[in-house]
Amino acid sequence: MTLDVGVLGYRFMGNAHANAMARLPMFFPDAPAVNRSVLVGRDESALEEAADRFGFDSVATDWADVVDEVDVFYNLGPNHVHAEPSIAALEAGTPVFCEKPLAPTLETAEEMADAAANAGEDVPAGCAFNYRFVPAIQYAKRLLEAGDLGEIRHVRGRYLQDWLVDPEAPWSWRNDAELAGSGALGDLGAHTVDLLRFLVGDDDLAGEIDRVSGHLRTFVDDRPVPGEDDTRPVTVDDAYSAQVEFENGAMGSLEASRFATGHKNDHTIEIHGSEGSLRFSLERLNELELIRDGNRGYETILVTDADDPYIDHWWPPGHVLGWEHTFVHENYEFLSAVAEGTEFEPSFADGLAAQRVLAAIEESDERGEWITLE
Amino acid sequence: MTLDVGVLGYRFMGNAHANAMARLPMFFPDAPAVNRSVLVGRDESALEEAADRFGFDSVATDWADVVDEVDVFYNLGPNHVHAEPSIAALEAGTPVFCEKPLAPTLETAEEMADAAANAGEDVPAGCAFNYRFVPAIQYAKRLLEAGDLGEIRHVRGRYLQDWLVDPEAPWSWRNDAELAGSGALGDLGAHTVDLLRFLVGDDDLAGEIDRVSGHLRTFVDDRPVPGEDDTRPVTVDDAYSAQVEFENGAMGSLEASRFATGHKNDHTIEIHGSEGSLRFSLERLNELELIRDGNRGYETILVTDADDPYIDHWWPPGHVLGWEHTFVHENYEFLSAVAEGTEFEPSFADGLAAQRVLAAIEESDERGEWITLE
Amino acid sequence: MTLDVGVLGYRFMGNAHANAMARLPMFFPDAPAVNRSVLVGRDESALEEAADRFGFDSVATDWADVVDEVDVFYNLGPNHVHAEPSIAALEAGTPVFCEKPLAPTLETAEEMADAAANAGEDVPAGCAFNYRFVPAIQYAKRLLEAGDLGEIRHVRGRYLQDWLVDPEAPWSWRNDAELAGSGALGDLGAHTVDLLRFLVGDDDLAGEIDRVSGHLRTFVDDRPVPGEDDTRPVTVDDAYSAQVEFENGAMGSLEASRFATGHKNDHTIEIHGSEGSLRFSLERLNELELIRDGNRGYETILVTDADDPYIDHWWPPGHVLGWEHTFVHENYEFLSAVAEGTEFEPSFADGLAAQRVLAAIEESDERGEWITLE
Amino acid sequence: MTLDVGVLGYRFMGNAHANAMARLPMFFPDAPAVNRSVLVGRDESALEEAADRFGFDSVATDWADVVDEVDVFYNLGPNHVHAEPSIAALEAGTPVFCEKPLAPTLETAEEMADAAANAGEDVPAGCAFNYRFVPAIQYAKRLLEAGDLGEIRHVRGRYLQDWLVDPEAPWSWRNDAELAGSGALGDLGAHTVDLLRFLVGDDDLAGEIDRVSGHLRTFVDDRPVPGEDDTRPVTVDDAYSAQVEFENGAMGSLEASRFATGHKNDHTIEIHGSEGSLRFSLERLNELELIRDGNRGYETILVTDADDPYIDHWWPPGHVLGWEHTFVHENYEFLSAVAEGTEFEPSFADGLAAQRVLAAIEESDERGEWITLE
Missing domain, CATH: 3.40.50.720 (NAD(P)-binding Rossmann-like Domain)
Structure with missing residues (x-):
């Protein structure tokens, strides 16, 4: 078929x-x-x-x-x-x-x-x-599920870009609340929230995000429209930050910006548990930095060995993958689910769960107080 | 004399x-x-x-x-x-x-x-x-004052240690609200707030911190008392995080923890401006990572050249200094001020200013809402 | 057609x-x-x-x-x-x-x-x-050709892998002098020599390699044959090193090994010129570390901007490429040359030039003295 | 007394x-x-x-x-x-x-x-x-002695500075063969040879250096004399490289330069053994990068814990030391030996052993062939 x-x-x-x-x-x-x-x-x-x-x-x-x-x-x-x-x-x-x-x-x-x-x-x-389908992220998930990091204490996620740092950078649908919903929050923050839910959202890890305190900000209010002699208002956030509390007590800090000069696509995740820590950046997506067991400092692991997630489909150790490979893995999993008529994750329910967190961050920013998710 | x-x-x-x-x-x-x-x-x-x-x-x-x-x-x-x-x-x-x-x-x-x-x-x-007296920090200050980073958009400061990650780590006065005032917030956060005030607090940079939203947390409630058969309650925070807004609109994220597995004394500062960015970590205190001018990425600068702050008093380029040298510089400046009967900064007024921010973070945590500093 | x-x-x-x-x-x-x-x-x-x-x-x-x-x-x-x-x-x-x-x-x-x-x-x-077709390498080539690094003084190239570190790793044709010619020298060293020729081989840079002093070594003499109850002799080098002198006086150090524990595919190039320096590693192939102009230290450049070599064919800035993309670029250039009936480089003449250097390294090792290339 | x-x-x-x-x-x-x-x-x-x-x-x-x-x-x-x-x-x-x-x-x-x-x-x-008295080096020595790196295969040592890269940098006694003996070779290479002898020179590790092939080079032939209207000839090497073979078969690459643009005091050691690898740079002297046991990549260890060499004399974990502390440790050990009338290492015999290697490198450069040490 x-x-x-x-x-x-x-x-x-x-x-x-x-x-x-x-x-x-x-x-x-x-x-x-x-x-x-x-x-x-x-x-x-x-x-x-x-x-x-x-x-x-x-x-x-x-x-x-x-x-x-x-x-x-x-x-x-x-x-x-x-x-x-x-x-x-x-x-x-x-x-x-x-x-x-x-x-x-x-x-x-x-x-x-x-x-x-x-x-x-x-x-x-x-x-x-x-980004759930980056081999290094899947490898991190394995370690977390195996309990290698112990009780989760701190979670950080930030997504830094700089393509709007120039006030003359042109207006696009991504700057419009009607068309995009939100700015950095929805575009970048959605990835961060989903990735954290994927990595530590299990009940025996941090659990779901329980409460949030958000902060949104637009640095440049109007931008030139390409090909026109006019500007249009920016009606979404250029950047957001948030503090979050997870069900099981872990603390989280989230952030995204399109004004982080020099950062192109820097989606960084950091987790500290009672037994270990890990760090990941999308700009070095073949690597996972890890503390576990008797480690005294971060071990920089090139997640390209034959027994690493998805790697047996590709090249020998050390022959690094790129950003686009995440789409191959994702399509493989989704299309397989379609063919077999089985569930696929991240599902629309996951999309909604992330969106609830983003909406709470936005509401928190408006009201100036913490919002508890239902 | x-x-x-x-x-x-x-x-x-x-x-x-x-x-x-x-x-x-x-x-x-x-x-x-x-x-x-x-x-x-x-x-x-x-x-x-x-x-x-x-x-x-x-x-x-x-x-x-x-x-x-x-x-x-x-x-x-x-x-x-x-x-x-x-x-x-x-x-x-x-x-x-x-x-x-x-x-x-x-x-x-x-x-x-x-x-x-x-x-x-x-x-x-x-x-x-x-930490104001780290040569790399003084060098960063010079660059910021010269406007090399442009308008300040984002400021991050976090101070990560791990000496309490073991629940059996002994109780000390630092865990007691009466004796210490607060925990990670006062001990570590005070450094962060002062350093940010020093670096970007000037009117033509970010200005003072205007509003804060704080989050404090104690992960382990009781700790054993050394030499006793008993435990005593931990009445201070093990970790805090905060979102802040500066007078001139920059966004800030602060954080400190004594539960950051694998981090010993990692006081990190990150600043993004419209013209550049910088990063610093106390664990590599001779280095400043910098984006400016036509730079495309962070330049790792060893701040040990003869014309770098305080360096002419010490060794040739590349002969790195340690943590304790910050005390020598600080004592030099303070004792010189004493001998000359002139003002010294950071003063008690600076100490108070930092404390106001810390108190607002604590109050914000209690009230679950943003607090505006007067 | x-x-x-x-x-x-x-x-x-x-x-x-x-x-x-x-x-x-x-x-x-x-x-x-x-x-x-x-x-x-x-x-x-x-x-x-x-x-x-x-x-x-x-x-x-x-x-x-x-x-x-x-x-x-x-x-x-x-x-x-x-x-x-x-x-x-x-x-x-x-x-x-x-x-x-x-x-x-x-x-x-x-x-x-x-x-x-x-x-x-x-x-x-x-x-x-x-490896000539890595965008970061092509970008380095542009800078070198523009004279941004000045007179070339030092060149280093090493290619480290670890797949033979286990003495029980199986015998393959790559361990046989008849079938493979040489070991790490031909397999890995050929890449290094070609890359250095490409980057600094121009007359107004370092020029061609003039003299070499080589060193070859086999650490494990016999290896098990897969599926057989026997071992076969390893008749090629497990590792080589070489000192080289370029026409215009630059010094070079080359090295490759299949015994570099923990290095998977670490092809590293380093160049020091009178005006700047650069570093590259294949394990982080999207990055170039660069000193030029007024730089005080290495700038870590993510070579993924729209105007970087080949990047306009792919994704937005920061969406990193992988190892395999070098083959796409190479095939594009080669097949275009075929279609147009024009020359392509690296040519068989380049392949031969690299091989002359490798042969001289081998001869130097045998004779225990420097060999001048004709 | x-x-x-x-x-x-x-x-x-x-x-x-x-x-x-x-x-x-x-x-x-x-x-x-x-x-x-x-x-x-x-x-x-x-x-x-x-x-x-x-x-x-x-x-x-x-x-x-x-x-x-x-x-x-x-x-x-x-x-x-x-x-x-x-x-x-x-x-x-x-x-x-x-x-x-x-x-x-x-x-x-x-x-x-x-x-x-x-x-x-x-x-x-x-x-x-x-440099034997850097805590991270002493810690590395402990690991090597315990056999944590297994059989030693590759050893690299290089010492990079850039203070002569400007041809107008002034002449000093360090540029004169009569006064200094040699240039980068003696000044910097002596440190490297001693450090490698210290780390892997034991019989059950790599043993002593057996054979060498050297290369010396002077890039700038005359330099201005400060305060005079004249230049004086540079009669020592500006840079050297060497290949070495150790008694037990390990391969080594050595190098030093005063022309490595952007490197101030970068003394780097790298060792690959059958069970692990390590790296060290003097510009980050509090750190050791280590692969051992089940590590998949380099672990960046901050060697500042209480049980690390000499650290109990100084500050809490993460409060980094500087270059000068190596002199305190060295003086402590030497003066203690004096007071007790016991031997001290590195001794004059060690100084001589290093010098034999340097002399062999120089002789090899002159004769264009490998020299075996007696």
Whole structure:
């Protein structure tokens, strides 16, 4: 059986997922066969060009024609078009893979999660938190599950970029509250919250995030519109920070910024437990820094050995992987779940859980006080 | 003229300051001559032994006999004995150098600052925030003052240690609210707040800290008392975190812990400005990591060149300094101010300013909301 | 026009090149179209399986049937089968891309280079030194060519692996002088010599390597044969080191080992010039450490910006690439040269030049004295 | 009993040793009492100033008046004045501590070692290789002695500085073969050879250095003389490299340069054994990077714990030491040996052993072939 895949979105994320699908047969021969069937978008000529380059059979400008025709639907558009097509697909019984954050508002995210729940367990609805699929992160997860770090005391996650540090950097939909929901909080913070939930969210580790205190800030209020003689207001945060408390008492600090001069894509996770500590940065994604057992300091581990997660599919030890490989792993897992009709994680429920935390951070910022999650 | 110095406290800090005074003549020949005159403490035999080792002429068990006899009074005792002797000394017109944090409570710190103000400008009252005197920090200060980092956007400070991670680590006065005031917050956070005030507190940089949201936590509630068959309650925080907002809009994240497995004395500062970024860790105190000008990434600078702050007093480039050298620099500056009857910074007013921030963090934690500093 | 490609070798290198060809259309749309036509090997069933997985139309067990049928011939077999098929292909006017080192002996390498010269400039004969195509290396090359490092004084190159540190690690053709020519010297040292020639070999930089003093060593003399109850002798070096002198007076140190415990694929280059220095390690291949201009220390540059070499074909800044991307770049350049009938570098002449250095190192080791290259 | 110490040399090394002696009572209370008795030099006014600052009772311009009057004689002058006063002192039965390298020529070094042997075991003659006394190095030695790294395969040592990279940097005695013996080789290489002998020289580790192949080079032939309108020739090496073979088969690479742009005092040691690896750099002298046991990568250890070598004399964990502390440890050990009339290592015999290696490297460079040490 070959899965016909329909994909909405043909820019950065469209490219990343199309590439991932294209690479499965050579490196994950047990993945289900995939046919890149139809690419969905609005600008027809750009769409045609992308379909050709990404290896799609056809194009469509109306997702409504697609969602019940294909075996799987990928929703890779901007945040404000996540909900309607995804819900329609799920209602048609079509598995959905949706980019993060799930939706621009908590309410919409809830509707999406409901639609996923109604579709049933054999219709996977995945939220594309690809950083769960970094081998070093999966390796860290193994260690945490095995109890190697002991009781979790401190958790830090920050995601630093600098592409808005120039006040003349152009306005885009990512600066608009209507279209994007939020700024650094939703775009970057969603990744951080999901990654921490994945790593320490288990009951016998830190558990879920219980309370949050948030802080949002916009440094530049208006930005020039490309090709226009005008500026448009920035209605989302340029940066956020948050303090969080986990169910089992661990303390957390979160932060993201698009104003961190010199940091390009620096998603850093740090965890201290009673028995060990670990650190990870996306800019050195093949490495995990680890303290455990009798270690006196951080051990810099190149997570590229044959028995490391996913590595047997690739190259010999020390032949490092890149950012895009996370999409291959993620697509492998999601498409396998589709083929087998089993659940996939991170699910829409995970997407919603992350969104609840982000919404609480935003609410906390508005009210100037801690917010307890229900 | 030789300054007769009286020192209260003969343990860790007594040793560090006595060593600093002893080293001045060889490396800072223009420092005022100092006579280590009298060492003050309660346990006479330990005191005698220390006085002998640290090179003091005599000992005393009552500070009241000392504070108006000496030319300078160093108060290096536990926090709860900072106020009374320091105030007495200042009332007697004796310059005072007091360890940090200034006092266990904000009220007491205010009394001490008042006493310093009343003593007049020619009676220096210094608060021993030694990390201002790390050459790499002074070099960072130069760059910040010159505007090399542009507008300050993000400030991070964290101080990580791990000496309490073992629940069987013994109880000490540092775990007691009466004696210590607070835990990681006062002991470590005081350093962080002062260092950030020093680096970015100027009006044309971030300015003072305006609002805070704090979080304190005690992970282990009781600890064994050394030599006893009993435990005593831990009544201070094991760790704190805080979000802060500076006058000019920069965002800050602060944190300290005694439970950060594998970190021994990791006081880290990170600053992002519109034109550059910098990072510093006390565990590599000879280094400053810097982005400026056309830099694309952090430049790791060994701050040991002849024209770096204080370095001409020491060794050739690359012959690194240690932690204790900060005390030599600090003592040099303070004793020079005493000899010249001029002001010294960090002063009691700086000590109080830091304490206001710490108190606001504590209050914020209790009330679960942001606190604006007056 | 679509190029029909024949590939000899279907293991590690076969996989790496097949993958590279498969990825060109999506990321390098101006690359010539390529048809993975025929895969050549001896073990038919393994070959069929590989052809299926790597996307080849057909298989062949005799390269002689292939070399004049295809538009391009890739020779990715073990070193001892590099010469005959490559020469046959070139004699048939078929462009050849051959893995490194060019041949197990200097004589054979010379024959191959002669064949390439005879084939003419419009029949590219490339030697697959893929590390020239790391973006950070290409960026370093730009800086060196621009004179940013000044006069070259010191050059270091070392390639450290550890897969033979266990004396029970199995015997393979790589341990046999007949089949492999040499050990760490040819396998790893060839990369190092080529990379240094590429980076500093220009006349106005260090120039070519002039004299060498070499040292080879085998630490474990016999190794178990997999599936047999026997051992076979190791007749190649486990490690080599060399001192070299460049034409313009720079000093060099080379080294490679398969016994460097904990190093997986650590190919490190270091260069000191009168105006700057640089460092690179393959284990962090997205980074270049650089001193230039007014820098006081190494700047850690993430070479993933849009204007960095090859990066505009891939992802946004900070979305790091992996080891395999070097093959995509290399195949893009080589296949473009084939389509246009232009020269490609590194050529067989470059392969031979590297081999001359390796042979001189070996001869120097045998004779215990410096060898001057002609 | 108090030891009267006479010191020849009052510049950099005079300062470093005077400081070390001054610090012993406070931190090493069981060290013998020391009286800085007489400082020896030629320029009387500079000498008086130095004696005052370094805490000496008196000065002398003729060492011959001093060597048999004092209890210990420190020879800290330039290399060409090491021999005569040291031999005279030893003949008078006075223990000698001499800076490295022992002498400008091998012959002179042999005479000095003979004098030390004739003086007898209760008259310690030490060669001041201070880097043996870095806590991280002593800790590494412990691990090596315990066999934690297994059989030693590779040893690397390099010492990089950049103070001559500017061709206008002034001429000094260090550039003159008569006065200094050699350049980077003797000044820096002596440290490296001694440190490697200390770390892996034991019979059950790598053993002594057996054979060497050396390379010396002078990049700038003449340098301006300060205060003169003239230049003087540089008659020593600006840099050297060497390959070495140890008795038990380990391979070594050595190197030093005064032309390594951006490196200030970067003395780096790297060792690979069958069971582990380690790395050390003097620019981060509180750290040891270590692979052992089940480690997968280098563990960065801050060697400042209470049970680390010498640390119990200083500060709590994480309160880092500096370069000068190595002199305190070295003086403690040497003066204790003097007081007890026991042997001290590194001895003149160790100084001679290092010098034999350096001389062989120089000879190898001249003859263009490997030299076997006898």
